[in-house]
Amino acid sequence: PTAVAPAPSPSPSAAPSAPAPAAPSPARAPTGGESRPVYELDAGQRVVALTIDDGPDPRHTPTVLALLEQYGIRATFFLIGENATEHTGLVREIAARGHHIANHTWTHPDLRSLSEGKVRDELERTSDLLHRTTGKVPSWFRAPGGDWSSTALRVSAELGMRPMAWSVDPRDWARPGTGVITDRILRDVRPGAIVLNHDGGGDRSQTVAALKTYLPVLIDSGYHFTAPPG
Numbered sequence: 229p230t231a232v233a234p235a236p237s238p239s240p241s242a243a244p245s246a247p248a249p250a251a252p253s254p255a256r257a258p259t260g261g262e263s264r265p266v267y268e269l270d271a272g273q274r275v276v277a278l279t280i281d282d283g284p285d286p287r288h289t290p291t292v293l294a295l296l297e298q299y300g301i302r303a304t305f306f307l308i309g310e311n312a313t314e315h316t317g318l319v320r321e322i323a324a325r326g327h328h329i330a331n332h333t334w335t336h337p338d339l340r341s342l343s344e345g346k347v348r349d350e351l352e353r354t355s356d357l358l359h360r361t362t363g364k365v366p367s368w369f370r371a372p373g374g375d376w377s378s379t380a381l382r383v384s385a386e387l388g389m390r391p392m393a394w395s396v397d398p399r400d401w402a403r404p405g406t407g408v409i410t411d412r413i414l415r416d417v418r419p420g421a422i423v424l425n426h427d428g429g430g431d432r433s434q435t436v437a438a439l440k441t442y443l444p445v446l447i448d449s450g451y452h453f454t455a456p457p458g
């Protein structure tokens with residue numbers, strides 16, 4: 229939610245070890261409808277949401293940020309806590325450039341196999357870190373692998389987050405080749421699509437190359453990119 233209590237603005241010199249604020253306290257509890265994952269946006273407009281998972285990764289995230297800047301695109305980055313804590317400078321840079329910082333758990337486990345306490349730890353620890361690092365409480369959560377569980381949905385709602393899935397998955401993580409990634413995205417995108425890409429979790433140079441190809445094609449065909457508000 230954008231209506232959370234004001235948090236201190238991130239400053240470039242803020243040390244990651246700054247005192248931890250209180251646990252995120254959402255201004256409103258998400259409604260029942262909000263606890264179901266969002267797969268697509270309103271198809272009434274020619275919009276696409278670009279989501280970028282598993283970072284930050286110093287090998288790829290800076291290039292992705294430069295590309296998004298070049299095309300004037302705002303995206304949503306689903307960050308893994310244990311990567312974010314190693315690269316807090318990148319986390320701050322993503323946020324400073326106007327992208328959404330979102331929660332993708334601390335260690336990227338299969339949440340369906342974890343106890344409620346462990347699920348809460350995965351989500352809360354990550355939200356706390358992202359809040360501490362950027363001054364903003366994440367308002368979106370994505371289960372690793374899209375493997376949702378009722379426990380994960382309930383805990384994420386309690387932490388003030390809505391669950392975001394996707395509608396276009398080029399399976400870029402499997403490195404099928406830049407051409408294949410590009411073709412799958414251009415074939416499957418339609419108004420309201422939520423596209424899944426990865427900038428972490430391994431060598432993502434194919435994904436970066438695909439972004440260079442497909443972003444201008446979508447823009448030329450009249451699509452606008454949006455980072456959906458929480």
Ligand SMILES: [Zn+2]
Nearest residue numbers: 281282372373
């Ligand atoms: Zn992931």
